[in-house]
Amino acid sequence: MSLGEHVKxxxxxSVSMLKHYQAKVPSGIWQECPHCHxxxxxxxxxxxxxxxxxxxxxxxxxxxxxxxxxxxxxxxxTDLETKDPTEFPDYDRKIKKAQSATHLKDGVIxxxxxxxxYPVALGIMDPxxxxxxxxxxxxxxxxxxxxxxxxxxxxxxxxxxxxxxxMQEGIYSLMQMAKISQAVNNHAAxxxxxxxxxxxxxxxxxxxxxxxxxxxxxxxxxxLFGFTGKRVIEQTINKQLPDDFQSVENSYKRGFIDEIVSRxxxxxxxxxxxxxxxxxxWGDAK
Amino acid sequence: MTxxxxxxxxxxxxxxxxxxxxxDQLLTDFYELHGDxxxxxxxxxxxxxxxxxxxxxxxxxxxxGNSLEDRMATHFGSPEPAGYRKSLRVMKLAxxxxxxxxxxxxxxxxxxxxxxxxxxxxxxxxxxxxxMLKLKVPILTVIIGEAGSGGALALACSDQxxxxxxxxxxxxxxxxxxxxxxxxxxxxxxxxxxxxxxxxWLLKQHAIHRVIPENMLTDGSLKxxxxxxxxxxxxxxxxxxxxxxxxFFRRF
Numbered sequence: 417m418s419l420g421e422h423v424k425x426x427x428x429x430s431v432s433m434l435k436h437y438q439a440k441v442p443s444g445i446w447q448e449c450p451h452c453h454x455x456x457x458x459x460x461x462x463x464x465x466x467x468x469x470x471x472x473x474x475x476x477x478x479x480x481x482x483x484x485x486x487x488x489x490x491x492x493x494t495d496l497e498t499k500d501p502t503e504f505p506d507y508d509r510k511i512k513k514a515q516s517a518t519h520l521k522d523g524v525i526x527x528x529x530x531x532x533x534y535p536v537a538l539g540i541m542d543p544x545x546x547x548x549x550x551x552x553x554x555x556x557x558x559x560x561x562x563x564x565x566x567x568x569x570x571x572x573x574x575x576x577x578x579x580x581x582x583m584q585e586g587i588y589s590l591m592q593m594a595k596i597s598q599a600v601n602n603h604a605a606x607x608x609x610x611x612x613x614x615x616x617x618x619x620x621x622x623x624x625x626x627x628x629x630x631x632x633x634x635x636x637x638x639x640l641f642g643f644t645g646k647r648v649i650e651q652t653i654n655k656q657l658p659d660d661f662q663s664v665e666n667s668y669k670r671g672f673i674d675e676i677v678s679r680x681x682x683x684x685x686x687x688x689x690x691x692x693x694x695x696x697x698w699g700d701a702k
Numbered sequence: 703m704t705x706x707x708x709x710x711x712x713x714x715x716x717x718x719x720x721x722x723x724x725x726d727q728l729l730t731d732f733y734e735l736h737g738d739x740x741x742x743x744x745x746x747x748x749x750x751x752x753x754x755x756x757x758x759x760x761x762x763x764x765x766x767g768n769s770l771e772d773r774m775a776t777h778f779g780s781p782e783p784a785g786y787r788k789s790l791r792v793m794k795l796a797x798x799x800x801x802x803x804x805x806x807x808x809x810x811x812x813x814x815x816x817x818x819x820x821x822x823x824x825x826x827x828x829x830x831x832x833x834m835l836k837l838k839v840p841i842l843t844v845i846i847g848e849a850g851s852g853g854a855l856a857l858a859c860s861d862q863x864x865x866x867x868x869x870x871x872x873x874x875x876x877x878x879x880x881x882x883x884x885x886x887x888x889x890x891x892x893x894x895x896x897x898x899x900x901x902x903w904l905l906k907q908h909a910i911h912r913v914i915p916e917n918m919l920t921d922g923s924l925k926x927x928x929x930x931x932x933x934x935x936x937x938x939x940x941x942x943x944x945x946x947x948x949x950f951f952r953r954f
Contacts, residue, residue: 501907502896502897502898504896505896552954555954559952581851581852581873581874583873583874583879583882583883585873586872586873586897586898586899587871587872587873587898587899587904587907587909588907588909588954589873590851590852590855590872590873591909591951591954592954593831593852593855594831594835594855594859594951595951595952595954597828597831597832597835597859598835598948598951598952600832601832601835601836620824620852621851621852621873623824623825623828624812624823624824624825624827624828624831624852624856625827625828625831625852626828627824627828628824628825628828628829629828629829629832642819642824643812643819643823643824643827643852644812644814644818644819644823645882647881648814648878648881649814649815649816649819652813652814652815653815653816655816657816661816661819661820662819666820670820670821670822672822672825
């Protein structure tokens with residue numbers, strides 16, 4: 417037998433052995449980081465679900481994210497659901513699927529929370545609900561959150577994650593950008609603070625409206641933050657872009673973000689900021 | 703051709719590509735202002751001061767252009783961040799001078815270039831939407847041809863939004879929509895049918911205020927209608943005007 421044949425036999429045997437053993441490993445035990453592609457035993461990502469190699473935070477449901485932030489939460493507007501305004505084919509089925517995957521009526525949870533002793537209006541978008549896309553139901557919920565925060569004199573902390581406008585809701589989705597911007601304006605006019613935390617991914621119409629209208633903008637490491645999809649830009653300019661073109665690390669360098677904060681540190685950092693933002697002001701009566 | 707296809711063809715026709723001609727038909731004494739006075743001058747956005755029926759206005763328009771050179775320079779009417787900054791600068795000037803604002807829109811959307819992206823395309827649109835909603839002067843928008851995505855909305859947070867019969871207003875261009883939904887921009891025709899981007903449907907949803915027959919531009923009646931509408935808006939109390947502008951978007 418020639419050496420070549422030996423190698424061939426040996427390698428085909430090891431491939432089949434490997435497949436045999438791989439089939440015995442339950443899925444989800446071994447995970448790959450979508451950012452740095454490192455593979456690791458899933459428990460190493462820890463309770464915060466962060467890549468042990470590069471610090472990228474895995475996309476998690478809004479409910480799971482809430483648990484990482486606070487135990488004190490009173491939820492608002494839980495029943496809002498889309499009415500399918502453009503009667504888009506198959507949309508109702510897609511919604512039902514997303515609802516069972518996330519245990520949400522649409523892609524955001526909002527409510528009154530206590531973060532490090534400070535009461536805030538808290539919103540968390542869910543990247544797993546049709547890519548966190550912005551539709552009428554989550555748009556309305558975010559709007560009402562800003563309105564309630566204005567009425568109750570609360571600062572807003574909003575965790576953004578979105579693939580952009582929800583295509584299935586057409587012009588209604590586009591109008592959410594103006595509707596929410598108006599609510600942000602009213603909240604700002606009342607002298608109240610708004611902190612945005614950019615999660616992976618924050619793009620499209622959400623970037624082009626409320627995600628970019630905060631007073632202070634934090635971001636999670638390695639999150640994607642941009643307006644136009646990278647593929648569309650590459651097709652437009654006929655050139656490949658580096659993988660990190662729309663990373664928050666680059667956004668930070670370009671001056672659009674105040675600080676990149678690890679997932680674990682976020683509650684503490686919010687507490688630090690709120691202790692200044694919510695401090696008794698000069699000239700306030702006792 | 704279906705109705706939607708013929709509307710899209712009309713919206714994209716060469717006759718609508720040169721907005722200078724449309725400005726000439728509607729306004730007099732047009733004086734064009736240049737640059738965002740920060741980093742650049744985007745030819746996709748034309749801004750200036752003019753008169754409508756003798757009264758002063760500020761006008762902001764997107765320009766595609768007819769020649770190949772113009773179309774390359776304007777990226778077929780797709781503004782860059784500098785264009786949105788120019789627009790905001792002239793809107794703020796109008797507010798200071800108490801001039802009503804007219805925006806004329808014909809854009810497939812904000813330019814999806816790498817430099818535009820890196821210099822804050824999304825952030826500029828977010829800012830313009832926010833600022834437009836606060837402007838203390840009347841704003842009238844006329845959608846001439848295409849109005850796509852946040853790039854159009856950044857010029858359309860207005861008191862009155864009118865559309866020509868052959869024009870379209872949508873969350874994204876049909877090509878972009880097809881690319882997102884089915885990863886194939888060639889399915890734009892299929893997308894257009896589902897997108898409900900036609901003026902009559904949008905009017906029924908109260909997403910716009912009025913549909914304008916094409917001949918109103920040439921026979922001078924559009925100019926008369928705009929004069930009347932701005933006259934009415936200008937006589938409204940400012941807080942009422944802003945409240946109505948906000949309520950219009952609040953209903954969605």
